[in-house]
Amino acid sequence: xxxxxxxxxxxxxxxxxxxxxxxxxxxxxxxxxxxxxxxx
Amino acid sequence: xxxxxxxxxxxxxxxxxxxxxxxxxxxxxxxxxxxxxxxxxxxxxxxxxxxxxxxxxxxxxxxxxxxxxxxxxxxxxxxxxxxxxxxxxxxxxxxxxxxxxxxxxxxxxxxxxxxxxxxxxxxxxxxxxxxxxxxxxxxxxxxxxxxxxxxxxxxxxxxxxxxxxxxxxxxxxxxxxxxxxxxxxxxxxxxxxxxxxxxxxxxxxxxxxxxxxxxxxxxxxxxxxxxxxxxxxxxxxxxxxxxxxxxxxxxxxxxxxxxxxxxxxxxxxxxxxxxxxxxxxxxxxxxxxxxxxxxxxxxxxxxxxxxxxxxxxxxxxxxxxxxxxxxxxxxxxxxxxxxxxxxxxxxxxxxxxxxxxxxxxxxxxxxxxxxxxxxxxxxxxxxxxxxxxxxxxxxxxxxxxxx
Numbered sequence: 172x173x174x175x176x177x178x179x180x181x182x183x184x185x186x187x188x189x190x191x192x193x194x195x196x197x198x199x200x201x202x203x204x205x206x207x208x209x210x211x
Numbered sequence: 212x213x214x215x216x217x218x219x220x221x222x223x224x225x226x227x228x229x230x231x232x233x234x235x236x237x238x239x240x241x242x243x244x245x246x247x248x249x250x251x252x253x254x255x256x257x258x259x260x261x262x263x264x265x266x267x268x269x270x271x272x273x274x275x276x277x278x279x280x281x282x283x284x285x286x287x288x289x290x291x292x293x294x295x296x297x298x299x300x301x302x303x304x305x306x307x308x309x310x311x312x313x314x315x316x317x318x319x320x321x322x323x324x325x326x327x328x329x330x331x332x333x334x335x336x337x338x339x340x341x342x343x344x345x346x347x348x349x350x351x352x353x354x355x356x357x358x359x360x361x362x363x364x365x366x367x368x369x370x371x372x373x374x375x376x377x378x379x380x381x382x383x384x385x386x387x388x389x390x391x392x393x394x395x396x397x398x399x400x401x402x403x404x405x406x407x408x409x410x411x412x413x414x415x416x417x418x419x420x421x422x423x424x425x426x427x428x429x430x431x432x433x434x435x436x437x438x439x440x441x442x443x444x445x446x447x448x449x450x451x452x453x454x455x456x457x458x459x460x461x462x463x464x465x466x467x468x469x470x471x472x473x474x475x476x477x478x479x480x481x482x483x484x485x486x487x488x489x490x491x492x493x494x495x496x497x498x499x500x501x502x503x504x505x506x507x508x509x510x511x512x513x514x515x516x517x518x519x520x521x522x523x524x525x526x527x528x529x530x531x532x533x534x535x536x537x538x539x540x541x542x543x544x545x546x547x548x549x550x551x552x553x554x555x556x557x558x559x560x561x562x563x564x565x566x567x568x569x570x571x572x573x574x575x576x577x578x579x580x581x582x583x584x585x586x587x588x589x590x591x592x593x594x595x596x597x598x599x600x601x602x603x604x605x606x607x608x609x610x611x612x613x614x
Contacts, residue, residue: 174348176377177547177596181580188575189509189544196515203538207519208248210241210533 214297217313218461220290226456227277229449232488232559234273235495238566240445241533241558242269244520251530258429259438261337264330267446275449281329284361288317288324289453293461298589305609310465312458312486315592319384322482323354323441326450330439331358340435341365343427345395345420347478348374348550348597349381351441356390366390369397369423371552372415373545395420402426402526416542417479417553422526442479443523443532443557451485459489469498472608476600477504477513477571478550480557488559491568502569504560505604507579510543512536512556513564513571521555534561546576548596574603582606 180186191199233240242250253265260268267275277285296309314322334342342364346352352368359366368390375382375394382392393399395415396406400423406413413419421440428438440447462470473490475483483504494500506513512535521536523529536555543552556564563569576596583599585606586592594602 174378174547174595175593177580178583178593180547181577181584186547186576186580188577189507189546190575191509191511191544196511199537199541200515200517203519203521203536204517207517207521207536207538208531209517209519 215295215465216297217292217294218464219292220457220460222286222290224460225282225286225290226453227282228274229277230452230456230489230492231270231273231275231449232491232563233271233445235492236559236562236566237495238562240271240562243530243532245530255530259425261334261339261437263333263337264446267449268444277329278332281332284328284332285325285453290457291316293458293465294590295465296590299586300609302585302589303606303609305612307609307612308467309605309609310462312454313592314454314482319350319354319357321350321354321595322451322454322485323350324357325453325485326441326447326481327351327354327358328361329450331355331362331364334437334439335362335364338435339364339437341367341431342437342439343367343369343424344439344441345369345371345417345424346441347371347417347552348548349378349384350550352390352392353381353384353388355439355441356385356388359390360388367427368392369395369420369427371395371417371420372413377547395423397423399423400426413542414545416525418525418539418541421524422528425524425528426526442481442553443555445559447481448484448488448557448559451481452488454485455487455489458486469493470500472501472503474503474505474601474604474608476551476597477506477556477560478548478597479553479555480504480560484557484560487569491563494568503604503608504569504571505600506571506573507546507548507551507600508573508575509546510537510552511573512554513561514573516556518561518565523555532558534558535564546596548576548579548600550597551600572604572607574600579603
């Protein structure tokens with residue numbers, strides 16, 4: 172019962188995909204790769 | 212004779228040991244690093260976790276005994292049934308045989324009590340009186356409140372704000388079990404106040420809530436409060452393997468030798484690892500099994516996040532964990548699958564992906580809810596938003612089987 176809000180939004184056509192654009196992803200990845208060490 | 216739709220195991224058939232994949236991962240386990248860049252020692256975690264759980268966290272023993280008292284509590288609902296999804300198969304017109312492990316029969320409604328119970332028990336054994344934690348969609352907070360009520364501990368839950376607003380009955384569940392739940396970021400911690408000052412309208416994130424819960428634990432002057440985590444950590448993955456270990460026995464009773472594909476939704480990794488790790492052990496030893504963690508496109512940690520050292524929380528209070536990460540400051544979009552809104556992924560799952568044992572996929576919210584609706588209209592159960600990611604991935608595989 173707790174999680175039916177999402178189904179309500181979906182069934183009423185109000186749900187959005189919420190995808191990140193490729194540009195947003197690339198910006199995010201660049202920041203992470205520049206500031207975080209890689210496990211060896 | 213009607214077809215067998217589900218298999219139950221007796222309580223005597225419950226696994227007596229958890230499986231620890233750290234013993235078998237080809238790439239080995241990368242230890243967490245401290246601020247100086249060196250591996251942490253157990254005592255560096257002692258203010259956060261009890262030593263008995265720290266030992267499990269760092270263990271590379273393949274099998275770890277489940278305490279009898281923990282088994283007795285898990286037996287309130289375990290073993291859980293394994294179902295054959297005949298109606299879904301018919302709707303998809305697929306030759307694939309689809310099975311699903313139903314963890315929703317637990318009192319909290321998910322797999323989370325599988326680790327809430329042992330974590331509360333080990334803390335009680337160590338003399339701890341109070342536990343703090345974070346929760347996204349509320350399943351973990353509910354499960355921990357449930358476990359603490361059985362075992363006799365106080366429980367304080369920091370719930371991600373957007374989920375706190377979207378799912379008001381979750382707080383009531385926690386309260387019914389004696390837990391206390393506040394929306395995160397909150398005014399109860401220094402970090403929460405800092406975030407609210409900088410971003411008063413933030414939807415919150417699991418990273419922020421983790422920071423608040425850790426701060427609340429380590430700042431208790433009595434020293435009798437510890438922090439628990441519902442996913443990500445090695446000991447949590449360990450406790451959840453009871454899911455996959457039961458599933459293996461049940462599949463055999465269905466007459467299946469081994470699965471071709473194992474799928475689970477992945478947020479922090481515990482639900483997925485619980486099912487998948489016992490099958491990954493077979494894959495490490497040569498079995499041909501496709502293992503697929505399914506995540507949201509709005510939080511594509513495994514499919515797009517690099518494998519780096521990163522903090523488990525936004526305030527950077529945790530050690531650095533070797534994991535796929537979108538950055539500890541990443542705040543995922545407010546999708547309804549709150550349990551999958553985490554910037555990182557369990558180090559053991561991340562390592563398994565790096566070792567080529569798993570093939571992650573990312574699926575958008577619309578496709579997931581379409582899958583959830585189909586599942587509800589065929590199998591009857593209305594799946595949680597998180598679970599719809601696994602169902603959507605399953606439908607994709609079932610459709611491939613038609614070709």
